[in-house]
Amino acid sequence: MFDFKTSLGQANFENPVFTASGCAGSGKELSQFFDLAELGAVVTKSIMLKPRSGRATPRMAETPSGMLNSIGLQGPGIDLFLEKDIPWLRDQGATIVVSIAGESVEDYAILARKLRAVSGISALEVNISCPNVENRGQVFACHPTTARAAIEAVRRNIGGELPIIAKLTPDVTSIVEIAEEVISAGADSLALINTVLGMVIDTNTMRPKLAGKTGGLSGPAIRPVAVRAIYQVHEAMPHVKILGMGGVASGRDAFELILAGASAVSVGTATFGNPTAVIKIKEELRAELISHGFDSLREAVGYAHRPEGNL
Amino acid sequence: MFDFKTSLGQANFENPVFTASGCAGSGKELSQFFDLAELGAVVTKSIMLKPRSGRATPRMAETPSGMLNSIGLQGPGIDLFLEKDIPWLRDQGATIVVSIAGESVEDYAILARKLRAVSGISALEVNISCPNVENRGQVFACHPTTARAAIEAVRRNIGGELPIIAKLTPDVTSIVEIAEEVISAGADSLALINTVLGMVIDTNTMRPKLAGKTGGLSGPAIRPVAVRAIYQVHEAMPHVKILGMGGVASGRDAFELILAGASAVSVGTATFGNPTAVIKIKEELRAELISHGFDSLREAVGYAHRPEGNL
Amino acid sequence: MSGINREARQIFAEIVSNKKVGAYHHIVFSVGELANSAKPGNFVAISVGGQNSAMVLRRAFAIYRTFDRGASGGLLEIVVAPHGAGSIWLTNQLPGFKVDLVAPLGTAFGIPTEPVRALLVGGGYGSAPLFGLSEVLKSRGCRIDMVLGASTAMKIYAPLDGKRSVNSLTTVTEDGTTGITGKVTDVIPGIIETNQIDIIYSCGPMGMLEAINVIAQERGVVHQCAIEEAMACGIGVCMTCVLPIRGEDGVIRMLRSCIDGPVVDGGSVIWNSKRTIPEGTWGRN
Amino acid sequence: MSGINREARQIFAEIVSNKKVGAYHHIVFSVGELANSAKPGNFVAISVGGQNSAMVLRRAFAIYRTFDRGASGGLLEIVVAPHGAGSIWLTNQLPGFKVDLVAPLGTAFGIPTEPVRALLVGGGYGSAPLFGLSEVLKSRGCRIDMVLGASTAMKIYAPLDGKRSVNSLTTVTEDGTTGITGKVTDVIPGIIETNQIDIIYSCGPMGMLEAINVIAQERGVVHQCAIEEAMACGIGVCMTCVLPIRGEDGVIRMLRSCIDGPVVDGGSVIWNSKRTIPEGTWGRN
Numbered sequence A, B: 001m002f003d004f005k006t007s008l009g010q011a012n013f014e015n016p017v018f019t020a021s022g023c024a025g026s027g028k029e030l031s032q033f034f035d036l037a038e039l040g041a042v043v044t045k046s047i048m049l050k051p052r053s054g055r056a057t058p059r060m061a062e063t064p065s066g067m068l069n070s071i072g073l074q075g076p077g078i079d080l081f082l083e084k085d086i087p088w089l090r091d092q093g094a095t096i097v098v099s100i101a102g103e104s105v106e107d108y109a110i111l112a113r114k115l116r117a118v119s120g121i122s123a124l125e126v127n128i129s130c131p132n133v134e135n136r137g138q139v140f141a142c143h144p145t146t147a148r149a150a151i152e153a154v155r156r157n158i159g160g161e162l163p164i165i166a167k168l169t170p171d172v173t174s175i176v177e178i179a180e181e182v183i184s185a186g187a188d189s190l191a192l193i194n195t196v197l198g199m200v201i202d203t204n205t206m207r208p209k210l211a212g213k214t215g216g217l218s219g220p221a222i223r224p225v226a227v228r229a230i231y232q233v234h235e236a237m238p239h240v241k242i243l244g245m246g247g248v249a250s251g252r253d254a255f256e257l258i259l260a261g262a263s264a265v266s267v268g269t270a271t272f273g274n275p276t277a278v279i280k281i282k283e284e285l286r287a288e289l290i291s292h293g294f295d296s297l298r299e300a301v302g303y304a305h306r307p308e309g310n311l
Numbered sequence C, D: 001m002s003g004i005n006r007e008a009r010q011i012f013a014e015i016v017s018n019k020k021v022g023a024y025h026h027i028v029f030s031v032g033e034l035a036n037s038a039k040p041g042n043f044v045a046i047s048v049g050g051q052n053s054a055m056v057l058r059r060a061f062a063i064y065r066t067f068d069r070g071a072s073g074g075l076l077e078i079v080v081a082p083h084g085a086g087s088i089w090l091t092n093q094l095p096g097f098k099v100d101l102v103a104p105l106g107t108a109f110g111i112p113t114e115p116v117r118a119l120l121v122g123g124g125y126g127s128a129p130l131f132g133l134s135e136v137l138k139s140r141g142c143r144i145d146m147v148l149g150a151s152t153a154m155k156i157y158a159p160l161d162g163k164r165s166v167n168s169l170t171t172v173t174e175d176g177t178t179g180i181t182g183k184v185t186d187v188i189p190g191i192i193e194t195n196q197i198d199i200i201y202s203c204g205p206m207g208m209l210e211a212i213n214v215i216a217q218e219r220g221v222v223h224q225c226a227i228e229e230a231m232a233c234g235i236g237v238c239m240t241c242v243l244p245i246r247g248e249d250g251v252i253r254m255l256r257s258c259i260d261g262p263v264v265d266g267g268s269v270i271w272n273s274k275r276t277i278p279e280g281t282w283g284r285n
């Protein structure tokens, strides 16, 4: 019997294929295409303290083998989210990972306190790839000190139970440095990678296409960046579990991230091109692992790091 | 009459479309497909002090809308290069930009001294996106201090005449910070961007595909990253001229980089897919500029930065 | 007019025919039972570029009409303007080729329960969904006037059989190559007055919809319009396609045009807000 | 055997025919005058995936043969194994479709000035360039033995008309579905001895070329082989396709297999050096 189970920190999952935060809402819209309980987990769209309109439109631009987005974390705020989305997801039998995002260290602390007593959540993904209003809009995950502060605030307030997955941006000089910092600050595992900062200029209007000017690049175009980041971090900290993401559109792609060191994989942009992508990828990944002779997913995690000479 | 001329520092060019360093050798191989004198400039492959075998193979992997390479700066060394390649290029009537790369600050200094008296060179592109053997293989352009040291070494040794174009990597937390540093260290203008660090794992062998494990991602996949970097740096330092590159495969793409703030554009990976890409892009760019009503290339540089409301 | 379209299915649909009509391509797909569940106003989302395409997102097209011919024979038709790389690719596919298609998506035009006097206004290929709508309205005993506008005659989509179900048809082109010279908004006020229009249904470029809306609101005419926002997913999960809409509670929210639209109440839209979030929008900061 | 192929041209070439032959596709292009300049051993580089393809690099294929029928009628033929996305795309293109093609590229097999006894060894589709070669050798009065090997019969490419020009043909398959069961290297020593072979020409997988080379060097037979390295540009500008070759001066250099190859002297190659730079290579540090 092939063993597809995986874990991130103390959280266990039936299979390693998740939705990516911001690419599946809170699951409702995908549930008409498949049963959410079939997923390793639903990772919900990053939720903030208060309701947020998000950025003005245009919010997206297609790019070669990818897309830019600048949603600006539109959402209902944590209270409405806990009142409506979480009970609904629980009713579906979904495994839930809640993603949170803050504008200040205090935001993260409050979000963690609001979540600590909520039942039915398997883990917290802490999106620290967002602008810190207290520090000239600099992204938390871009600097060791602010990355640490955000994660410490969550750790202090979440209590002992709920595992913390810190989600990092690749837009840094050394992602290993940031990864080490957030792990020492109390994160249990890491989510790699968030989108890559990019821009498209509309050559008709001759201005940036997105209202927010810059946006986050996602999709297959960035997969080599994701694989590199996961590989580097797994090499530096082989015992830290990684939730990998970035351009996964097939079981082969998911397998590539797992060989690099991911224990589970989130699927984002691929869902936009194909509403059933997550299910397809899960089945393809299982077949891929079996055809390469693995008895379990766990054996394949980081397998690309084995010493030369080993088969 | 449409004015296609451009300049970088004190160097003037008949048109703004160049080859990208490492993607056209020293011009010889392309010269059977078109006349090198038609190019804005030939930017030669980064040359080092000594002959170099480069890295082991495999050295490349195709990726969605891009490719990874890890050549390791294979080349004959500066002496043979000056003896053979430069005279040949001069004979072709080509406008020449020489790219140099070093493993230490001292290397850059020596390279500059060897080049200062050479005639027929329009500018020096200083590739500082390479590993510094004196500093744990860290890339010069990744840190303000090492980036500054390399550029200062060139500035001190090159004399007053030859303009310096500092070529930066996008793999940093803030490219504006590095850009400001190298300009204050004496660079006249900037080349943006070098490749993005990536990795591909071969799912058959289940190991990194490239012998060098990581490689540089280039091609259309990274164009949004290039546009963003050029836009940010032009916004911060509008008077510094930029040689833009990254995923340019058509005149529309070149126009996009110019609107973002590039005064000239280098074409790299597109040449691999199409040996005459540089010429095609030059003609398409001219048509694009004219059809948008520009009388000169200069008017279009950074045009995407004009205030809202302006046409 | 809101929420998830529970009928949406993902299928591989074979192209049955692909014909150039004026500036457009009229493309017919074999979709089986899916044809039953589509309503006027709904759209389809189609993968473009084939395998190994650099285009990762679907393209949205309004459903022109459907034919229910049972499980094997259901047809779905669209009208495509070759615009950029994706739509041009689609117009180049030949009968026999299968595309990956998700439909029906989005909201439908609201159908009045009693016979009303309806004005249908289409801009360019925006006319396409109006013909299916007019058939439904006609079957409900409505009187239907139709105005179609475009820059030039080639861009007026008005098939003969489509015209059958309307009581009057006015065409307007900016260059005067067919019909009246001008814009649709030049003739709408007159028709509203003469024919005592109760409701306007519109589909076309945002600028046109906005101008129609001004006329409709001034005259107190209900206005349902099908909007066109750039969409990444088409199914409600990406939040790229939003626009500001005032709810019945008076609060402006950024709603998704793919699931709370494309058909929306023109009077509730905060028009001309591109590149800004209107003051007072829920969660604006 | 070195340097830039001055004959290389970039053209749009129409597919004249595309037929499945065993495990391969035999594809014929209309290339006009370009057919004149191709020599056995040269290759073509073809853009794949069409417009908006996510594949940015050309694919290389050995030229199987060319027909000079003047400016309008010249033909160029290749044999393609459907391997990954790019080659599969190519095998799916129909006659009438035009591809962007650069040819002839690379070095050609060296032709001896006097009649010699030649052994031609092909692995899989590696047989393709050997038929054109054998015609040239035959016209120079050479005696030609040919050995073709593959894992299975379907992967032996040996068209009837190709066999005309050889004096003997031995086929070898690993699974025994045709010819002798085994590997080409099982039969080569015997043929060298019996037929007093002066020169071996080979084309096929690197492992096979290396094994042939051991046999050739042991017996002092000249060995020209056409190698296959992953190539990004095919024209000498990217430096991805290199392999270590010992020059006449005894120095090992990383040479480009696209312009200093694909045909190289087997005796000068430093075999089995993948993922390393051999000790003593020029510029190794």
Ligand SMILES: Cc1cc2nc3c(=O)[nH]c(=O)nc-3n(C[C@H](O)[C@H](O)[C@H](O)COP(=O)(O)OP(=O)(O)OC[C@H]3O[C@@H](n4cnc5c(N)ncnc54)[C@H](O)[C@@H]3O)c2cc1C
Pocket (backbone or CB within 6 Å): A061, A062, C043, C057, C058, C059, C060, C061, C062, C063, C078, C079, C080, C081, C082, C083, C084, C085, C086, C087, C088, C125, C128, C227, C228, C229, C230, C231, C232, C262
């Ligand atoms: C609800 C809806 C219904 C539509 N109905 C029709 C129809 O019936 N017939 C028709 O010809 N077209 C219709 N469109 C527009 C059609 O989707 C675009 O023309 C098409 O997406 C352009 O893609 P492209 O690759 O050709 O252009 P590109 O400009 O290359 O597309 C690049 C990206 O921008 C998006 N985009 C570009 N233009 C538009 C646009 N006008 N609207 C939305 N997204 C755009 C694309 O989806 C793609 O993601 C509709 C759009 C929507 C949202």
Ligand SMILES: Cc1cc2nc3c(=O)[nH]c(=O)nc-3n(C[C@H](O)[C@H](O)[C@H](O)COP(=O)(O)OP(=O)(O)OC[C@H]3O[C@@H](n4cnc5c(N)ncnc54)[C@H](O)[C@@H]3O)c2cc1C
Pocket (backbone or CB within 6 Å): B061, B062, D043, D057, D058, D059, D060, D061, D062, D063, D078, D079, D080, D081, D082, D083, D084, D085, D086, D087, D088, D125, D128, D227, D228, D229, D230, D231, D232, D262
């Ligand atoms: C000089 C030369 C001559 C060749 N002659 C033939 C021939 O006559 N018939 C034939 O079927 N094939 C031939 N090949 C191999 C052919 O180029 C590859 O099979 C093809 O590039 C695979 O592309 P793909 O997209 O199908 O596979 P993918 O694996 O998807 O290709 C991904 C990338 O790897 C490269 N690549 C993958 N496999 C090879 C390979 N074996 N050799 C070189 N590059 C590779 C591709 O070019 C591409 O850049 C030749 C290769 C070379 C270098």
Ligand SMILES: Cc1cc2nc3c(=O)[nH]c(=O)nc-3n(C[C@H](O)[C@H](O)[C@H](O)COP(=O)(O)O)c2cc1C
Pocket (backbone or CB within 6 Å): A020, A021, A022, A023, A045, A046, A069, A071, A073, A099, A127, A167, A193, A194, A195, A216, A217, A218, A219, A220, A222, A245, A246, A247, A248, A266, A267, A268, A269, A270, C238, C239
């Ligand atoms: C439209 C869109 C919205 C996103 N929203 C979020 C978000 O709210 N929180 C977050 O952590 N990541 C967000 N992401 C990033 C994804 O979760 C993921 O890290 C990234 O897109 C790379 O994966 P992909 O290439 O599979 O999309 C978003 C991505 C997209 C495309």
Ligand SMILES: Cc1cc2nc3c(=O)[nH]c(=O)nc-3n(C[C@H](O)[C@H](O)[C@H](O)COP(=O)(O)O)c2cc1C
Pocket (backbone or CB within 6 Å): B020, B021, B022, B023, B045, B046, B069, B071, B073, B099, B127, B167, B193, B194, B195, B216, B217, B218, B219, B220, B222, B245, B246, B247, B248, B266, B267, B268, B269, B270, D238, D239
């Ligand atoms: C095969 C290859 C070799 C390269 N070699 C160099 C080099 O020697 N020096 C350098 O500064 N940049 C080098 N580059 C980077 C290019 O000059 C360019 O900055 C980058 O590829 C982005 O442009 P592109 O997308 O048009 O290729 C190389 C790129 C490639 C693909």
Ligand code: FES
Pocket (backbone or CB within 6 Å): C230, C231, C232, C233, C234, C235, C236, C237, C238, C239, C240, C241, C242, C256, C257, C258, C259
């Ligand atoms: S298009 Fe994705 S939410 Fe509407």
Ligand code: FES
Pocket (backbone or CB within 6 Å): D230, D231, D232, D233, D234, D235, D236, D237, D238, D239, D240, D241, D242, D256, D257, D258, D259
């Ligand atoms: S393939 Fe580019 S140098 Fe040989």
